Every structure is written in C-alpha cells, then in structure tokens.
Amino acid sequence: MENIAPQLYTLLVFMVIGSIVAVETKNLLSAVISVSAVGFALSVAFLFMGAPDIAITQLVVEVLVLIILIRGTILLDNTAVETHRDTLAVVASLIFFGLLLGFGAMIFGSKGFPEFGEPLMRVSRVYVQTGLPATHAANIVTSVILDFRAYDTLGEVTVLFTSVIGALALLRKDGKVREEEVASV
C-alpha cells in the first residue's frame, strides 16, 4: 500500500466525530459505545500503518474495555446523570490547547523533527538488521519486546500487575470491617 493518506484521514475524521459524540451525549451507555467505535477505528488505522500486532491487541482490548465500561454503567440504575459545564474548565482546556499548538509548532517547525512518513530509524535500524540473527524471532516487534527491551517489559508488567491487584482489592466482597465503623452502624 503506497499512499495511505486518504484512508488515514477518513479514519481520523471518524475518530474525532466519534469522540465528540462520546463527550457530548447525555446517555452514558451511548457514550461508552461511541468511545468503543473510536477504538475500533483506531485498530483499523493501526492496520493501515503497518502494525498488525498492535491492531490485534487493540481489537481484543477494545472488546474488554467495552465490557468493563458497560459493567460500570448499565448495572447501576442512574445512567442519565445531568452533566454540568464549568466555564473555568472550558477556558482551561482552551488555554491548554493553545499552549499545545504553540509548543507543537515550535517543535514540528524546527528542522530536527521528522516529517510524517520519514521516521528516525537510528536505533531501529540495528533492531531490524540484527533481529533475526540475534534473537531468532521472525517478528521484529516481538524480538524488541521480549529480547532487546525485556527489562522495559518487566517494568510494564509490574505496573499491570499492581493495577490488577488494586482492582481486585477494591472489588472483593468479604473485607475486614474496622471496629469504629461497626460501632457507627
């Protein structure tokens, strides 16, 4: 696929529209479904950009995100809370947007940053050239994850483990009750 720009822009416009719907709709269930539509479009965009591993992972994770978020919203009866707007918050996010555009123009305008479609491959060239002889993995992405940068992966797995332990500790049914809480009840 030589020129992916039309497909990529179509998907990006779809993602922006989907996130606008997810942010602005009143019903929480439709907001959750819209954010999932954004995630599936993201998966297709990854597929166009030569990242099939990421696309598969994003697809699986997106289904799980949909299930978790629906568990968080639909079983609770109060699904249509009125959302209020704060003028201070709107002004703050507009200021952040301006700051981001300003610094982004400074960075992207300078000569050092690569254009879209011409990545810096200084480190990655070594991985691509020596990946198969050094690690015997045909997929360079997995050879980077599990061999060249295995310590990074170990740290990230630790973060994942900690968050899962936190979720389990929050959701367990039979917890200890402190004595003063028993007295107050």
Next chain:
Amino acid sequence: MTVYFMCAVLLMMGLYCLVAKKNIVKKIIGIVIMEYAVNLYLITIGYKKGGVAPIIEKTTSPELLERFVDPLPQALVLTSIVIGLGTLALMVSLVIRLYEKHGTFDMSQISKLRG
C-alpha cells in the same frame, strides 16, 4: 503534519472531557480518549511511506528490510495498550465502589458529602 494535528485535536477532546464534565464515567471516557490519541501519535511517528509490517519471511530480501516501519514505537505501544486496560479496570472498580457508597455519579455531590 496534519495527522499530528488531528492527534492533538483528539488529545484535547479527551482533556476537555476530563476537566469539564462532572460525571465520573465521562471523566474515565476522557482518559480513554487521551490514551487512544497518544498511542495513535506514537504509531504515526514510526510510520514510513510505503512501509510494510516488520515481519521477516523466507522471501524477504535485504531491500525489503529497508522498507520496514519503525518497530520500536510499536513494541512500546503494545504494552501501553494492555496497561491502559489494567488502569481502566482499576478506575471502573473505584467508580463502582463510589456509587455503592454515595448512590450517584455526580462528582460535585460526592465531594459535598464527605465521609
């Protein structure tokens, strides 16, 4: 360049949702949208024009190796996506507990009740 700008627009959409909305589930949705934007931006940086996926087959020639897209951002984003799922599960379990305690998703009411 326009691709990077669209990623920034998506990021700001998530930030606006995170800051301006009072509903906790909407705040979680904002965080999820920001994660999507950052992952998309990192993969976009690694894309090479006319690039192919970095998977070596028997028929792969040395010229095709030069057309591979950058595998390093892909490897880092792969774990980042899964970590996003773990933190989302943590946030949703917090929201479920908050709802059981206070009976509402409204952030302003929850901070009013205090204990």
